[in-house]
Amino acid sequence: MTKVTAEQLATARGCVLGLMLGDAIGATGGTVPASGPLPATAAGQLACFTVDGLIRAHVRQRHRGICHPPSMVWESYRSWATIQGVPGFTAGGEGHRPGGWLAKVPVLAERRGSAPATVAALQRRKIGTIDEPNGTSTGAHALTRTLPVSLYPCDPAEMAALTHAGDAVAAAGLGGAVVRLLAAGRPLIEALESVAADPAGFAEASQRSLVPALAAAQSGAPSTGELTRLAPDARAVSALAGGIYAVACLPGRETVREALLFAASAGDGGHAVTVAGALLGTAHGPDALPVDWLSRLELAWTADTLARDLVTELHDSPSGGEYFPPTDPHWRTRYPG
Template identity: 85%
Template sequence: MTTVTAEQLATARGCVLGLMLGDAVGATGGRVPAAGPLRATSAGQLACFTVDGLIRAHVRHRHRGICHPPSVVWESYRGWAAIQGIPGFEVSGEGHWPAGWLTQVPALAERRGSAPATVAALQRRKIGTIDDPNGTSTGAHALTRTLPVGLYPCDAAEMAALTHAGDAVGAAGLAGAVVRLLAAGGQLVAALESVVRDPGDWSETAERSLAPALAAAGSGPAALRELTRLAPDARAVSALAGGVYAVACFPGRETVREALSFAASAGDGGHAATVAGALLGTAHGPDALPVDWLSRMELAWTADTLARDLVTELHDSPSGGEYFPPTDPYWRTRYPG
């Protein structure tokens, strides 16, 4: 018998599906074709492996009593690099590494744009931390791939610091805080304003992203000029500012399509749309996402399965633990910890 509530399930599914839909819509630049699949980019692929790593980390904690979640997520990213065929991460001859079901999804093995900072960090084989970051990149992937961390009892900034630095780490920390408030039942604009008032260690990043985005949204209707000013490039702070501006201009569940299309027109590589999709999905649940788009999304089943499994692991621990037996004998094969 599950202890997962309908609200918890809807929040997680909305977050992950919204992220992946925003990623796919962002890749079109806001010009979604009338037919055909909506494909993920490398940002969406990496977000899937973030969720995989979070589930594995929780499994490891249940069975070993101690775990460092960023290290487990790092291992999941190494699995992504292996199936991508990136030099230095070859799949083992016996097929035992990388393990887990996610590495068997064909679309995740296809090259969908570059992730140079993440790849370079993985190839350096150095796990970055907030105090000792891996590299100097402030690119948007640090933010977009870590948005689901807000659903988990861990700091998204730590996950971003694995491969990025500076404002990118701060942007991830701020977005993770917003997702956490939304997952706890907060309202979208109220959650954004709360994080602006209390940004923790990331006050400077908030002043360069969240605060101006909310101020712009409060000064008038959505304007492409404002969006491109807030999100002029592919940095994480641009993605956060552009995504927040879009959702603050179109906060309702009935305007998700408009929010995603608007965010995707920023010209920042689609990252603002990814942020907007994750925030709107977390706030309103999967039923608010446009069905005609969602049904064409290439990784819809993958994303939905990961979201469901994350909530199930956090609340039911199907692989068991030191003091209780498993309810799913195959769970640790799916998510080896």
């Protein structure tokens, strides 16, 4: 019998599906076509491999008694690089042999834009840490791909530091703190204000993203000019500021579609709407996401499966453990730890 609650499942599914939907809407620039699939970008692909790595980390902890989650997420990113054909990663060669079911999803092997900081870090074959980051990039992928990390007992900033540095790591920590409060049941605006009031070790980044975004939202109606000012480029702090401004202006369950379209008008490459989608999905659950868009989302099944499996692994451990047998004999094949 499962220990997973309906609330836990809705939170995880909303977070991952909302992120993926925001990523796809961002790729359209806010002009969503009337029909046809809504493809993911490299950011959405990397978010899928982040969740895969978290599940594999928990499996490893269960069966080996010790695990370093960032290292498992790093291995999942190496799987992504291998199936993408990134130079230096050849399956079965000196690079990396991908494992698990996610590496067999054909769409994830398709090039969907660039992720230069992540690729460069993987090619250096050096895992970055908060104290010793891998590279100098402050790009938005550090934030967008790590937002689901807060569904797991781990620090999103650590995951961002695998490949990014500086403000990007701080933005991931702030975004993750908001997701964690939403997952705990806090209302959206209350969660945003709580993190702004107590940004932990990320006060400087908060003053340049979270605080001005909330102040702008409280000062008047949604403004594309204000959104452009807050999210002028593809840095992680811009994505965080733009995404938070959009959801703070339009926080309700009934305005999710409007909030996503508004965030997509930021002109920052679609990163702000990815943040907005993850936050709104976590706050309101998957049923609040526009069905007509969600049904066309290219990676909907993949993202939904990962979200469900993450919650299942955390609470039910289908692969078993030292003192209890597996309930799913194929789980460790799907998520090798």
